[in-house]
Amino acid sequence: MSGHYEAPIREPLILGDKSYHDITEDIARPIESKAGKLWWFSFYIALVAFIYGVGCIAYTVGTGIGVWGLNRTTNWGWDITNFVWWVGIGHAGTLISAVLLLFRQKWRMSINRSAEAMTIFAVIQAALFPVIHMGRPWLMYFVFPIPNQFGSLWINFNSPLLWDVFAISTYFSVSVVFWYIGLIPDFAMVRDRAVKPITKKIYSILSFGWGGKAKHWQRFEEVSLVLAGLATPLVFSVHTIVSFDFATSVIKGWHSTVYPPYFVAGAIFSGFAMVQTLLSVARKVCHLEDYITIKHIEYMNIVIVVTGGMVTVAYITEFFIGWYSGSRYEDFTYFSIGAATGPYWWAFWLLILCNVLIPASLWIKGLRRNFLWTFIVSIVINVGMWFERFDIIVINLSRDYLPSSWTMFQPSFVDVGIFVGTIGFFSVLYLLYARTFPVIAQAELKTIVKSSSEGHKKHHSEHEHH
Amino acid sequence: MNTTKTIIYGLYGDDDLLLDGVKQLREKGIQIEEVYTPFPVHGLDKAMGLKESRMSEFAFLYGSIGITVAGLLTWYTMNHDWAQNIGGKPSFSWGENVPAFIPIMFELTVFFAAHLMSITYLVLNKHFPGQKAQNPDPRTTDDKFLVELTNQDYEKAKEILIATGVEEITVKKVEDEKVD
Numbered sequence: 001m002s003g004h005y006e007a008p009i010r011e012p013l014i015l016g017d018k019s020y021h022d023i024t025e026d027i028a029r030p031i032e033s034k035a036g037k038l039w040w041f042s043f044y045i046a047l048v049a050f051i052y053g054v055g056c057i058a059y060t061v062g063t064g065i066g067v068w069g070l071n072r073t074t075n076w077g078w079d080i081t082n083f084v085w086w087v088g089i090g091h092a093g094t095l096i097s098a099v100l101l102l103f104r105q106k107w108r109m110s111i112n113r114s115a116e117a118m119t120i121f122a123v124i125q126a127a128l129f130p131v132i133h134m135g136r137p138w139l140m141y142f143v144f145p146i147p148n149q150f151g152s153l154w155i156n157f158n159s160p161l162l163w164d165v166f167a168i169s170t171y172f173s174v175s176v177v178f179w180y181i182g183l184i185p186d187f188a189m190v191r192d193r194a195v196k197p198i199t200k201k202i203y204s205i206l207s208f209g210w211g212g213k214a215k216h217w218q219r220f221e222e223v224s225l226v227l228a229g230l231a232t233p234l235v236f237s238v239h240t241i242v243s244f245d246f247a248t249s250v251i252k253g254w255h256s257t258v259y260p261p262y263f264v265a266g267a268i269f270s271g272f273a274m275v276q277t278l279l280s281v282a283r284k285v286c287h288l289e290d291y292i293t294i295k296h297i298e299y300m301n302i303v304i305v306v307t308g309g310m311v312t313v314a315y316i317t318e319f320f321i322g323w324y325s326g327s328r329y330e331d332f333t334y335f336s337i338g339a340a341t342g343p344y345w346w347a348f349w350l351l352i353l354c355n356v357l358i359p360a361s362l363w364i365k366g367l368r369r370n371f372l373w374t375f376i377v378s379i380v381i382n383v384g385m386w387f388e389r390f391d392i393i394v395i396n397l398s399r400d401y402l403p404s405s406w407t408m409f410q411p412s413f414v415d416v417g418i419f420v421g422t423i424g425f426f427s428v429l430y431l432l433y434a435r436t437f438p439v440i441a442q443a444e445l446k447t448i449v450k451s452s453s454e455g456h457k458k459h460h461s462e463h464e465h466h
Numbered sequence: 467m468n469t470t471k472t473i474i475y476g477l478y479g480d481d482d483l484l485l486d487g488v489k490q491l492r493e494k495g496i497q498i499e500e501v502y503t504p505f506p507v508h509g510l511d512k513a514m515g516l517k518e519s520r521m522s523e524f525a526f527l528y529g530s531i532g533i534t535v536a537g538l539l540t541w542y543t544m545n546h547d548w549a550q551n552i553g554g555k556p557s558f559s560w561g562e563n564v565p566a567f568i569p570i571m572f573e574l575t576v577f578f579a580a581h582l583m584s585i586t587y588l589v590l591n592k593h594f595p596g597q598k599a600q601n602p603d604p605r606t607t608d609d610k611f612l613v614e615l616t617n618q619d620y621e622k623a624k625e626i627l628i629a630t631g632v633e634e635i636t637v638k639k640v641e642d643e644k645v646d
Contacts (some may be wrong), residue, residue: 013481020504020609143550145543154543158552163569170573174580180582183605184593189504192604208588214514214607216591217506222521223587230525271566446505446609450481 006451008460013107013448015290021448027186027191027442030286032139035435038285046427052078053421056414057132065135067414074397074409079133079244081389082419086426087168087242088263090234092271093119094175097182098231101224106448107299110291113186113441114276114282114434116179121429122274125422127427131163132418143392160244167241171234172179178227179221184210186438239267246392253322253333258314265310266385269355272304273381278373292441294369294434301368304381308359311388315356332399334391343408344395351391353382399410470639473499474620475602476613476627477634481507484611487630488513491613494626500607500614525583532578537569 035043060067070077079181085180100108121423131137143165145155155162188210191203210216243263246254276297285290318335332338339348358380394409433439451454471547478484485507491498498514513516524588541560544550545565557563588594606612610633615623620637 012603024504024608134627145539154548156552157540157544157570158557158563158566160569165574166573170577173578176582177584181587185505188599188601189607191599191608192601202598205595207599208593208595210506210593210598210607211600212509213600214501214503214507215516215519217503218511218516219519219521219587219591222519223508223583226522226525226581226583230580233572234576237569237572244566244569283551390615441504447508 005440006457007275008457010433010452011293012296012452012454013110013293014445014453015293016453017458018449018453019292023442023446024189024193024450026288026290027440027445028190029440030434031190031458032193036285038433039435043428045349046424046431047165049420049424050159050425051421052429053418053424056286056417056421057128059419060414061137064334065133067412069409069411069415070157072410073400073407074394076393076397077127077409077416078390078411078419081393082422083126083129083133083390084242084263084389085386085420086122086129088239088267088270088389089274089382090119090122090126090175090271091239091264091267092173092275093117093122094171094178094231094235095268096275097178098228099237101228106295106452109444109448110288110293110296111275111279111300111438112441112444113179113182114279116175117433117437117439118274118278119175119181119271120172121433123168123175124429127168127172128422130161140439156438160241160248163241164245167238173236174227174231174234178224178231181223181227182441182444184208185212185220185443186441188212189442190438197343206401211294217316234388236264239263245321251396252327252329253335256318258317262311262314262435265314266388269307269311269380270385271306271388272300272307272386273378276300276304276374276378276384278430279446280371280378282439286434286439288440291445294371298369298370298446299373301362301374303358304377305362305368308355308362308381313354315352323399329401332395338399339395342395342399344391344398347387347391347395349383351387355388357404360386388409469533470641472617472620473640474615474618474623474627474635475634475638475641476615476623476632477603477605477612477636478613478631480519481505481611481629483631484613485509485513487613487627487632490630491615491623494622495616496618496623496626498613499554499616502601502603502612502614504607504609504611507611508569521583521587525579526588528582528586531577531582533571536567536574536577539574540567540570555635 014023037308068077068079093112096108096115097112100112129139134140143155143162184207187203187207191200191207194200194203240260240263243259247259248257249255279292280297308432315335318333322330322333322336330336332342334348339345359377361373362377367373398409399406476487478487481503484501484503488501488510490497492513492515501510501514503510530555537560544557544563545560550561560567592600601607601612602614603610603612612631613627624635
């Protein structure tokens with residue numbers, strides 16, 4: 001059919017001569033087969049890290065925030081660094097599933113499910129930090145607009161910290177819904193194949209009775225489109241609002257008008273890096289080489305190059321304006337000569353190395369299409385983006401307006417433990433997901449078999465020549 | 467009164483054949499009860515003559531409710547019930563404070579639109595946890611496409627189905643207590 005035509009010079013997005021049934025088999029295999037040694041080994045390590053993190057959180061809550069490395073000058077440290085880092089990681093998921101859906105990008109179909117899962121799991125980690133940072137998490141309900149025991153004292157809707165509460169909870173819940181609506185037909189696929197009664201029962205509950213009626217598919221597509229339309233501005237709003245936490249303050253180095261777009265670009269940059277890291281692993285472990293091809297990796301690398309470029313421009317702007325303003329206080333902001341040569345010089349240069357210099361190698365096509373190099377660069381960017389948030393918070397705070405109060409920040413073992421714990425928690429969730437959920441949106445993927453798979457492209461061109 | 471309902475299932479192995487089959491069945495005056503497919507087949511809703519979905523209209527309505535709630539909430543808490551002077555920025559009228567309320571209004575609009583629309587979608591589809599599978603043949607979530615016809619002239623329907631390349635035809639007679 002003419003609707004299925006796609007130029008033969010376009011690289012296929014599904015390798016091999018796949019039929020619809022082959023896709024079902026390939027996607028259901030990791031769920032139906034037993035977990036391998038590598039999975040159990042990773043799961044065990046992640047679980048240990050998670051439990052250690054839970055212990056550190058319990059210690060913090062039981063004893064008080066004093067067990068962290070904070071001091072009177074540096075009163076935000078690893079907690080908010082980790083919060084912003086995790087929220088940022090979440091952004092690629094929504095970007096891939098929502099923005100690329102609106103742009104009708106077919107390459108999103110192999111990766112959107114896992115990217116959305118990553119979003120949800122990352123936002124869970126992020127949300128932990130503001131809660132434990134409160135010191136008294138049992139009073140958390142104070143952030144919601146509900147009448148409390150002090151009379152009509154309401155939450156402050158002028159505060160960016162409150163906007164955060166609304167932004168993160170909307171982002172999280174909308175992402176979960178978007179993800180779940182997409183999962184329903186795929187759960188039905190697993191349900192209809194299930195042999196064991198217990199599996200059948202579980203997936204029956206998860207699939208909500210989905211049957212693939214024409215009317216339901218029509219609604220499904222419209223709901224997906226509208227949710228994508230709603231989630232797209234949400235991607236931008238969430239990190240913009242996170243940046244307002246800093247930008248609307250009066251701390252030098254923080255009250256910067258470039259922050260909203262710069263934070264959004266940085267979030268997409270780090271989010272795509274994390275997608276790259278996770279998918280490189282998932283591809284190998286779940287044997288999805290035919291679906292997550294080098295072309296997918298290259299497309300993601302292009303997004304990384306573009307957003308990395310935006311971030312670099314923002315760095316240069318910050319550095320230049322810091323110097324050009326002529327303000328003494330700007331000499332110690334996280335992008336200034338003071339930062340590059342001062343006590344946090346190592347953090348400054350690590351940021352430049354990880355976020356500017358090493359990712360620049362992806363401009364070279366050969367490196368952009370190299371799995372191993374891509375995997376290494378993705379981890380480097382994750383580290384670099386963590387340091388970016390660390391620099392913003394700690395370098396800016398450590399040198400404040402009064403030289404007498406200048407201090408350094410030293411994380412305690414609890415700071416480190418909670419961070420390691422969230423990485424463990426995230427990995428536990430992701431590993432469980434990879435074993436129990438269809439990791440690729442197979443129903444959607446089947447719609448492009450006739451246009452973008454290697455087999456169909458071959459048949460098509462042979463048919464044309466004879 | 468009990469009536470016997472005849473259900474004819476035509477199973478296709480390809481979406482293009484299905485689309486063609488649906489068009490021909492309709493052209494020849496056969497009414498299609500339902501079509502089950504493993505993925506959204508583009509153009510199927512038009513071929514079947516389905517009405518356009520109204521999910522986006524629902525979303526707009528719910529979004530409007532969301533922005534109204536956000537406006538009322540910010541006005542009531544910040545300007546009406548307990549107006550305060552915060553950081554030299556007095557909160558005595560909603561109009562003066564609206565820039566600070568825009569993030570909340572945006573988030574609540576999205577929140578209401580997305581959630582209420584999704585709930586409406588599930589309710590209209592009769593989808594809820596524990597619901598029995600709605601597809602008569604489990605292969606329709608894998609790689610097969612099923613056309614369901616009820617109370618049709620069996621011979622005529624069979625002839626058309628075969629001509630359009632159907633793989634399998636099944637006939638089921640069910641006691642139906644409800645009269646259509």
